[in-house]
Amino acid sequence: MSDSEIKSAVKEKYGEIARKSGSCCGPSCGCGTDAGIAGTITMNNLYANADPEVRESADLGLGCGTPTAFADLEEGMTVLDLGSGAGIDVFLAAKKVGHSGRVIGVDMTEDMIGRAVANKTKLNAANTEFRLGEIENLPVASGSVDRILSNCVINLVPDKRKAFAEMYRVLKPGGKFTVSDIVSVGAIPENIRKDLTEWAGCVAGAVDRDEYLDIAREAGFRDVKVVADTSFNLDNTVHFGLHSITVSGTR
Numbered sequence: 417m418s419d420s421e422i423k424s425a426v427k428e429k430y431g432e433i434a435r436k437s438g439s440c441c442g443p444s445c446g447c448g449t450d451a452g453i454a455g456t457i458t459m460n461n462l463y464a465n466a467d468p469e470v471r472e473s474a475d476l477g478l479g480c481g482t483p484t485a486f487a488d489l490e491e492g493m494t495v496l497d498l499g500s501g502a503g504i505d506v507f508l509a510a511k512k513v514g515h516s517g518r519v520i521g522v523d524m525t526e527d528m529i530g531r532a533v534a535n536k537t538k539l540n541a542a543n544t545e546f547r548l549g550e551i552e553n554l555p556v557a558s559g560s561v562d563r564i565l566s567n568c569v570i571n572l573v574p575d576k577r578k579a580f581a582e583m584y585r586v587l588k589p590g591g592k593f594t595v596s597d598i599v600s601v602g603a604i605p606e607n608i609r610k611d612l613t614e615w616a617g618c619v620a621g622a623v624d625r626d627e628y629l630d631i632a633r634e635a636g637f638r639d640v641k642v643v644a645d646t647s648f649n650l651d652n653t654v655h656f657g658l659h660s661i662t663v664s665g666t667r
Contacts, residue, residue, distance in 0.1 A: 419574040422615050426572050427525050429616035433476060434527035466508060473535045474504040480568035480660040481596020484508045486643050492516040493562040498551050499523055499569025503532035510544050521546045522554060552578040556586045564593040571598045571621045580635035587667040594664045599625040602656035625659060637665035
């Protein structure tokens with residue numbers, strides 16, 4: 417499969433979710449799909465303690481962690497959320513950085529950007545903005561952000577090394593990334609790697625846990641570490657494991 421085929425499948429799936437009137441939260445959500453292995457990935461009530469208005473508007477049940485809880489956000493910071501979806505992590509971060517701060521959400525799906533912009537108006541979140549773009553080619557100036565967030569998105573990117581290189585480029589020296597993502601333990605079979613449904617479901621694009629950390633280090637990040645780790649119970653016929661990890665690193 418080409419990178420463009422993978423991206424088209426991902427955009428189609430998440431565009432469909434964005435166009436739905438309600439949230440995807442529920443036992444069959446997984447990371448955006450209820451089909452195949454991805455149907456076993458459920459991370460319900462991640463934002464149970466979040467502002468109810470923000471949660472109701474912007475939580476589509478697509479995350480696999482809570483990166484804002486580990487990001488050391490402070491007043492006045494500029495924050496970037498990669499694959500921002502309907503904006504849940506953007507709006508939570510915006511409350512932490514205050515009126516003197518700024519949070520930018522980047523997503524490659526037009527329908528998600530549209531939904532996030534509508535939520536911005538609804539929530540009166542003046543210190544937020546949303547930009548259409550891809551993680552491998554971010555529409556963000558070099559050395560311009562203090563923190564990067566991402567929630568169950570980098571696994572969907574075909575070229576993860578380019579993604580981390582872009583993250584390194586846009587962070588200020590001393591800036592930090594905190595991302596939650598799906599990783600594998602053990603080899604994922606080629607038939608799953610070639611399944612576009614499993615790509616959109618956060619499975620086929622998952623890389624080995626140790627490889628994921630090495631990619632971040634190779635991009636130049638230091639102090640790369642796992643700050644949270646959750647494993648999933650998969651079908652007994654599947655000979656690999658999936659974990660949701662939250663990883664941080666410093667430029």
